[in-house]
Amino acid sequence: MFSERISAGIKKKYGKGKQPKFGEERSVNVINIFQQLSFYGGYFMNIWDQTHECMARDELEQLQLERLQAVVNRVYKNVTHYRKIFNETGIIAEDIRSLADLSRLPFTTRDDLQVNYPYGMFAVPLREVVRIHSSSGTTSKPIVMGYTKNDIKIWSNLAARFMTAAGVTPDDVVQITFRYGLFTGAFGVHYGAEAIGASVIPMGTGNTDKQIMIMQDYKSTVLVSTSSYAIALADRLDQLGIDPKSLSLKTGLFGGEPWSEKMREEIENRLLLKATDNYVISELIGPGVAGECLCKKGMHIYEDAFIPEIIDPETGAVLPAGAEGELVLTTLTREAFPLIRYRTGDVTSLDYTPCECGRTLVRMKKIMRRSDDMIIVRGVNVFPAQIEDALFSVAQGETPYQIVVEREGAMDNLEVVVEVTDKIFSLELQKQRSFLETIKKRLASVTGINVVVRLVESKSIPRQQGRIQRVLDKRQI
Amino acid sequence: MLKIKNINTYYGQAQALKNVSLHLAEGEIVTLIGANGAGKTTLLNSLSGVVPTRSGQIIFNDAPINNLPVHQIVRLGISQVPEGRQVFKPVSVEDNLELGSYLHHRILGGARDVKKNKEMVYDLFPILRERRKQLAGTLSGGEQQMLAIGRAFMTRPKLMLLDEPSMGLAPMVVQEIFRVIASLSREQKTTVLLVEQNARAALKMAGRGYVLETGHMILEGTAAELLNNKDVQRAYLGRDKKEIWER
Numbered sequence: 001m002f003s004e005r006i007s008a009g010i011k012k013k014y015g016k017g018k019q020p021k022f023g024e025e026r027s028v029n030v031i032n033i034f035q036q037l038s039f040y041g042g043y044f045m046n047i048w049d050q051t052h053e054c055m056a057r058d059e060l061e062q063l064q065l066e067r068l069q070a071v072v073n074r075v076y077k078n079v080t081h082y083r084k085i086f087n088e089t090g091i092i093a094e095d096i097r098s099l100a101d102l103s104r105l106p107f108t109t110r111d112d113l114q115v116n117y118p119y120g121m122f123a124v125p126l127r128e129v130v131r132i133h134s135s136s137g138t139t140s141k142p143i144v145m146g147y148t149k150n151d152i153k154i155w156s157n158l159a160a161r162f163m164t165a166a167g168v169t170p171d172d173v174v175q176i177t178f179r180y181g182l183f184t185g186a187f188g189v190h191y192g193a194e195a196i197g198a199s200v201i202p203m204g205t206g207n208t209d210k211q212i213m214i215m216q217d218y219k220s221t222v223l224v225s226t227s228s229y230a231i232a233l234a235d236r237l238d239q240l241g242i243d244p245k246s247l248s249l250k251t252g253l254f255g256g257e258p259w260s261e262k263m264r265e266e267i268e269n270r271l272l273l274k275a276t277d278n279y280v281i282s283e284l285i286g287p288g289v290a291g292e293c294l295c296k297k298g299m300h301i302y303e304d305a306f307i308p309e310i311i312d313p314e315t316g317a318v319l320p321a322g323a324e325g326e327l328v329l330t331t332l333t334r335e336a337f338p339l340i341r342y343r344t345g346d347v348t349s350l351d352y353t354p355c356e357c358g359r360t361l362v363r364m365k366k367i368m369r370r371s372d373d374m375i376i377v378r379g380v381n382v383f384p385a386q387i388e389d390a391l392f393s394v395a396q397g398e399t400p401y402q403i404v405v406e407r408e409g410a411m412d413n414l415e416v417v418v419e420v421t422d423k424i425f426s427l428e429l430q431k432q433r434s435f436l437e438t439i440k441k442r443l444a445s446v447t448g449i450n451v452v453v454r455l456v457e458s459k460s461i462p463r464q465q466g467r468i469q470r471v472l473d474k475r476q477i
Numbered sequence: 478m479l480k481i482k483n484i485n486t487y488y489g490q491a492q493a494l495k496n497v498s499l500h501l502a503e504g505e506i507v508t509l510i511g512a513n514g515a516g517k518t519t520l521l522n523s524l525s526g527v528v529p530t531r532s533g534q535i536i537f538n539d540a541p542i543n544n545l546p547v548h549q550i551v552r553l554g555i556s557q558v559p560e561g562r563q564v565f566k567p568v569s570v571e572d573n574l575e576l577g578s579y580l581h582h583r584i585l586g587g588a589r590d591v592k593k594n595k596e597m598v599y600d601l602f603p604i605l606r607e608r609r610k611q612l613a614g615t616l617s618g619g620e621q622q623m624l625a626i627g628r629a630f631m632t633r634p635k636l637m638l639l640d641e642p643s644m645g646l647a648p649m650v651v652q653e654i655f656r657v658i659a660s661l662s663r664e665q666k667t668t669v670l671l672v673e674q675n676a677r678a679a680l681k682m683a684g685r686g687y688v689l690e691t692g693h694m695i696l697e698g699t700a701a702e703l704l705n706n707k708d709v710q711r712a713y714l715g716r717d718k719k720e721i722w723e724r
Contacts, residue, residue, distance in 0.1 A: 059500075059502075062480050062482070062498070062500045063500065063697075065482065065498050066498045066499060066500065066687075066694065066697050067697055069496060069498055069694055070694050070695050070696050070697050073690075073693045073694065073695045074695050074696070077695070093495075093496070093693065094495055094496040096496070097482075097483045097496065124707060124708075128707045148706075148707065149705055150702050150705050150706060153702075153705070154702070333698070335706065
């Protein structure tokens, strides 16, 4: 099989009958193909579903078109919401003749899902639903998602794809520190690990000392957590004086919240593992929509199951490949909860160039902000992610912080509250002051406005379920 | 190998296929399931050129074949086993097979090929060798079905379209027919598009399947996914499924 793939690779690269002459060129070429075969960074990268992850573009597009037409027929038949809006906009299923016609369909928004609370968006009768998950619903009514037996199977295999891409094998021991419960994260990864055949430790959240004990004693090789919890674990290891070298960790799967390249570097250096990002979006399925391979150059979207589009969040217009905008996803294989053009609110861009890992799937950039968390301060657009990047680079690491926006009179004030870490605390007063000044200057230059920076005591910023609310907008407009 | 995009087929005013898309990769067995009148046979007939399509694309090995005359489509390597066998009853089994290789006589290679293919069919269905001098009309239903498949195989097609091969046959015979279809795919690398009333048996043999409903394609998936799909179970796998909660 191996030699077949190599010769297929040579053909792909040189075309039929144009193979390289025997000699130097060929040996170089074979090395390239080994890289194409994913012999990358010392890890041999496996691919869970070769058929669907490495499809030729035209074949993938045919499959997407067939599935799109089928799902449009199904939602029109089975979901009142879609029948209603299709009728209102005068769209019929037969209008979808190509993937480009997708843009003729109306968007589905969070509001639509809330209006149809709880079961209005289900495409199958409740008796065929074997699982119900729901969003946390921080603002209003939660969103309720249903899964059929097939959905769970499909989900397991999608999760197994990004876990395999990150290096998880049947020999691994996977410690899951996501919350089990209504949140989809833990279950998706759990199913994926079981599909691969790895050993799962369903720890759930919290109890850091016990997590560390289990990590040591059970010899966990894979850590599944949020990026911030990974840092918290590293901090606790430091406090306990445990050398990460004594742990067996080799792979880290981090999703569920935005995290920067700086954080990746920090996590990898402190926990001695390979950290990859994956995209968790509960409305679509949970973890298993997209995930990084070990090339770490963007998350592969599983396009046989989801069609991605990038739109201008203001106008709703579809943007060309490579442009940054809001990610819109359409499910192709969901039975119980199909969504047409769901606006994720996440801002990213798509890269269709082939990846070195051999997957032909499009890659989306790390999500660093939402299309809707932009703060407008004194008429200037400020993105929390910009502030975070600047802050972390000055602080040379992850520092707990909060952005507070207040209005005094007619003036908006943007304040960044930074917790004093041991590193900063140990500096001399002089240096602390200059540290403050540096942050101020840097923030002013990235945001274009004056930013107040305040240092506060460690752990003094209020946390909700271990997370700091990044932006606290106290303005009442 | 075969890609269909958005085909629409009409019988007069009545639209039988609405924007149907489908694909087959080389060597696959794909089954098409759906109720009576869903458009399954129409889809096969549109493919083989028996019924003209009004719009859409049918691409076979990178070349469009919509609305080519039937004999040209056969020459490209697509042959159909029609619903209800349609063997030539007043002629012998052997002549039926030779009629199937009409193209070989006229154009492609001549007598040697015909003889070779005939032997291959006899190896697939030994009963036909025994009955080769008999008139086709005197065969049993199962034997006629074997003859119909053998006749289609005489052109050594790349793609075989099978329309309800199990219809009206005893379970034992159905098993035999399905065994041969599976071996055609496995040993001869023939790609198979199978329309079947017996959805369960078809899905057990096929790798993938499509579900047609009143001219619309409503589902595509692996055979295992379709077998587990409740809609499919309710509508097409009916008999074996106990619906104790309903009614």
